[in-house]
Amino acid sequence: MISLGQDEIAKYPFLAEAGQYLKDKGFTLEQFATDPDLRIIVDKAYERIESAAEDKTYYPELDDPSEKETTLPLNVFSFLIAIVLLKLSGLNTLINKFSLAEARRAEKFLQRDLVSNSDKTSEEFAIKIFRDIFSVTIKKTGGYFVIPIPDYLRHAVNFHEREWKLVNRHVENGMVFLSPRESVRLIRWKLSGYIGSKIKSANTPSMSDGFEDKVKRLSALAKKFVVNTVVTGAYPPCIEHAIEVLNKGENLSHSGRFMLATFLLGRGQTIDEIAPLFKNAPDWNEKVTRYQIKQLSGETGGSKTKYVCPSCEKIKSNNLCYITPDCDNIINPMQFGRKRL
Amino acid sequence: MLENDLKFLEETFKQYYFDHFDLIHVPDRSKEREYGYKKFNSGMIRHMSLKTDKDLHLMLMTNAPSDVFCSNGYYSFPNLPMAEKDWKEADLIFDIDAKDLKLSCRKDHTCMKCVSCAEISLVQDACPKCKSNKLDLVSLPCQNCISGVKKEVLNLVKILTTDLQIDDKNIRISFSGNEGFHVYVTNSSYNQLGSNERRDLIDYIKFQSAMPERFGFPKNNPSRISFPDLGDSGWSGRVAKELFGSKSKRSKTITKIISDGQVAYQQKLEEMKNSIGVKIDSNVTSDIHRIFRLEGSLNSKSSLVKLVCQDIEKFNPYIEACLIGDEPVEILANFPIKFSLKNTKFGPYMNEKTSVPKYAAAYMVCKGIASISDT
Numbered sequence: 001m002i003s004l005g006q007d008e009i010a011k012y013p014f015l016a017e018a019g020q021y022l023k024d025k026g027f028t029l030e031q032f033a034t035d036p037d038l039r040i041i042v043d044k045a046y047e048r049i050e051s052a053a054e055d056k057t058y059y060p061e062l063d064d065p066s067e068k069e070t071t072l073p074l075n076v077f078s079f080l081i082a083i084v085l086l087k088l089s090g091l092n093t094l095i096n097k098f099s100l101a102e103a104r105r106a107e108k109f110l111q112r113d114l115v116s117n118s119d120k121t122s123e124e125f126a127i128k129i130f131r132d133i134f135s136v137t138i139k140k141t142g143g144y145f146v147i148p149i150p151d152y153l154r155h156a157v158n159f160h161e162r163e164w165k166l167v168n169r170h171v172e173n174g175m176v177f178l179s180p181r182e183s184v185r186l187i188r189w190k191l192s193g194y195i196g197s198k199i200k201s202a203n204t205p206s207m208s209d210g211f212e213d214k215v216k217r218l219s220a221l222a223k224k225f226v227v228n229t230v231v232t233g234a235y236p237p238c239i240e241h242a243i244e245v246l247n248k249g250e251n252l253s254h255s256g257r258f259m260l261a262t263f264l265l266g267r268g269q270t271i272d273e274i275a276p277l278f279k280n281a282p283d284w285n286e287k288v289t290r291y292q293i294k295q296l297s298g299e300t301g302g303s304k305t306k307y308v309c310p311s312c313e314k315i316k317s318n319n320l321c322y323i324t325p326d327c328d329n330i331i332n333p334m335q336f337g338r339k340r341l
Numbered sequence: 342m343l344e345n346d347l348k349f350l351e352e353t354f355k356q357y358y359f360d361h362f363d364l365i366h367v368p369d370r371s372k373e374r375e376y377g378y379k380k381f382n383s384g385m386i387r388h389m390s391l392k393t394d395k396d397l398h399l400m401l402m403t404n405a406p407s408d409v410f411c412s413n414g415y416y417s418f419p420n421l422p423m424a425e426k427d428w429k430e431a432d433l434i435f436d437i438d439a440k441d442l443k444l445s446c447r448k449d450h451t452c453m454k455c456v457s458c459a460e461i462s463l464v465q466d467a468c469p470k471c472k473s474n475k476l477d478l479v480s481l482p483c484q485n486c487i488s489g490v491k492k493e494v495l496n497l498v499k500i501l502t503t504d505l506q507i508d509d510k511n512i513r514i515s516f517s518g519n520e521g522f523h524v525y526v527t528n529s530s531y532n533q534l535g536s537n538e539r540r541d542l543i544d545y546i547k548f549q550s551a552m553p554e555r556f557g558f559p560k561n562n563p564s565r566i567s568f569p570d571l572g573d574s575g576w577s578g579r580v581a582k583e584l585f586g587s588k589s590k591r592s593k594t595i596t597k598i599i600s601d602g603q604v605a606y607q608q609k610l611e612e613m614k615n616s617i618g619v620k621i622d623s624n625v626t627s628d629i630h631r632i633f634r635l636e637g638s639l640n641s642k643s644s645l646v647k648l649v650c651q652d653i654e655k656f657n658p659y660i661e662a663c664l665i666g667d668e669p670v671e672i673l674a675n676f677p678i679k680f681s682l683k684n685t686k687f688g689p690y691m692n693e694k695t696s697v698p699k700y701a702a703a704y705m706v707c708k709g710i711a712s713i714s715d716t
Binding site: 148149150153154156157162163165166167168169170171172173174175253255318319323 | 424503504505506507530531533534535536537538540541542544545548549550551552554555574575576577
């Protein structure tokens with residue numbers, strides 16, 4: 001485990017052991033639920049989740065030395081109480097949104113720390129986060145950071161944009177050269193996943209009266225992400241699984257999204273029917289999603305290529321195959337059900 | 342396949358294995374690999390485990406396979422079904438095939454075989470005998486094809502050793518036994534990569550999806566200085582060489598590129614995948630569970646051996662990988678184009694009975710252009 005100073009905990013609160021931190025500071029969870037003086041922290045925690053749900057990044061100033069004494073603990077506590085509220089609500093959609101927003105927030109600090117020539121400790125700490133949490137060996141060379149190609153590829157495959165492809169990177173002697181901004185952006189999904197998994201693996205505390213109202217409000221907040229699409233007909237297990245992943249608000253890989261959208265297009269569904277399925281994805285953006293499905297359908301795009309659902313073999317190689325006896329030796333998910341008749 | 346041909350090839354292949362146990366070994370970490378084989382006129386048998394050379398030789402003698410394969414992947418339980426094997430890692434593998442190079446010589450040594458009546462003729466729209474348009478192409482690659490593939494292999498190895506910093510001690514090149522070469526990378530930091538990561542690596546090696554911005558031409562205000570330079574490492578240097586040829590032409594060429602615009606430059610970069618990208622088979626390299634032809638085994642598409650090349654530039658597959666005996670065999674041959682094996686010229690054959698050395702008979706039967714004569 002990385003040892004944390006006061007500054008680091010405020011920037012990267014997800015690295016702290018929540019229970020231990022509260023204890024060290026002499027607080028109990030009940031106090032937050034009952035003490036009116038601590039109400040402000042619970043309110044801040046709620047705001048933090050709310051802004052995450054709206055895809056905004058909670059980004060308090062940590063630099064003002066006059067406020068440092070009060071803002072530091074307030075930031076850490078509001079993060080920890082936000083987790084308590086999320087655990088009590090049990091809403092995966094919100095947990096994922098919150099994790100992504102917190103990852104974005106941490107990204108800003110990481111980026112600043114990586115380039116802060118004056119503060120060697122912060123820089124070393126940022127490099128340590130890369131190494132210890134994401135198994136990425138990152139080294140500073142002039143104004144660049146260099147990362148071994150295999151480490152780079154493991155993270156870059158999560159991006160859909162062409163600029164992240166290795167061919168569009170400066171590569172030299174087995175290393176990829178990145179700017180500080182790119183280095184940090186590279187680990188966003190993993191960082192968000194890391195925060196999410198820490199939240200999911202944390203124990204759920206018992207409900208206190210002081211938190212009940214906030215938790216109810218979170219349920220109401222999450223309602224707008226509920227998918228009401230009716231799914232009919234027999235879908236192969238890979239497609240069922242992909243829909244399930246999305247419904248849970250978990251991130252579906254690029255190849256998974258491609259498979260799902262091309263499959264549904266192939267079954268004659270319209271863009272209006274398909275787009276809402278992606279509503280729960282942590283990076284949901286209706287305009288972008290609709291545009292992408294349109295591209296797949298061949299309605300737009302230079303080549304007007306209509307993309308078809310990938311073969312079972314390809315799906316298997318992308319770890320998206322959940323074969324059952326019902327698949328009955330089909331070679332493409334589109335054949336599912338048809339062959340059985 | 343006709344019964345006579347089947348019997349001939351089975352016996353010939355078995356004899357080869359019996360005589361060449363010295364050439365066919367299990368690879369390193371054999372206990373962690375999956376093996377598979379095919380028999381003539383039959384499907385693939387896989388999910389086998391072979392621990393030692395002895396196990397392998399016994400399998401060859403018992404089954405007289407047409408083709409033998411071994412996984413690039415390492416597993417805890419290689420003989421269990423795929424989902425239960427517990428994949429650990431996989432060697433990085435590459436296949437470069439002459440047919441993917443689209444060389445102009447190909448039409449000179451390609452014939453077509455009618456699927457309906459088996460008539461062999463020069464390439465045309467329909468079968469001259471039965472007018473069917475279900476046709477297979479049969480090609481016997483020439484030295485030019487082999488030279489073309491070798492050039493690609495050397496380009497690949499250059500990228501592997503420089504850009505990817507792979508130690509050349511960990512790179513092994515083999516003739517595939519038909520019309521290409523296989524490249525293995527073992528013990529590298531790339532072994533742990535999954536299929537998706539390998540696909541990105543494939544695009545890198547093939548020089549696919551390159552963006553003009555990366556190669557010096559942003560949307561707005563292109564600057565002459567940001568274009569690649571001949572001394573740059575990696576793709577920048579190779580692109581500069583392709584674009585400018587020499588240092589003296591750099592400035593003039595950049596002026597033209599900028600005046601032609603970014604879209605034209607993008608087009609140019611896309612076309613460059615054909616000239617400077619390495620033509621590897623994507624399906625092979627992205628596969629981390631592949632069973633890949635075993636070195637030292639025969640390829641049933643040709644009866645030539647998949648053989649490790651110590652010096653690829655000097656290697657001549659039609660001499661060195663042709664290891665079947667030369668006792669005369671009577672065949673009925675039909676192939677209207679000449680070819681050469683072991684420094685001997687054969688053909689053209691116009692549906693005629695002839696006597697050829699066994700290695701040539703096996704080659705032609707495997708290619709589907711001859712049958713073992715009844716008499």
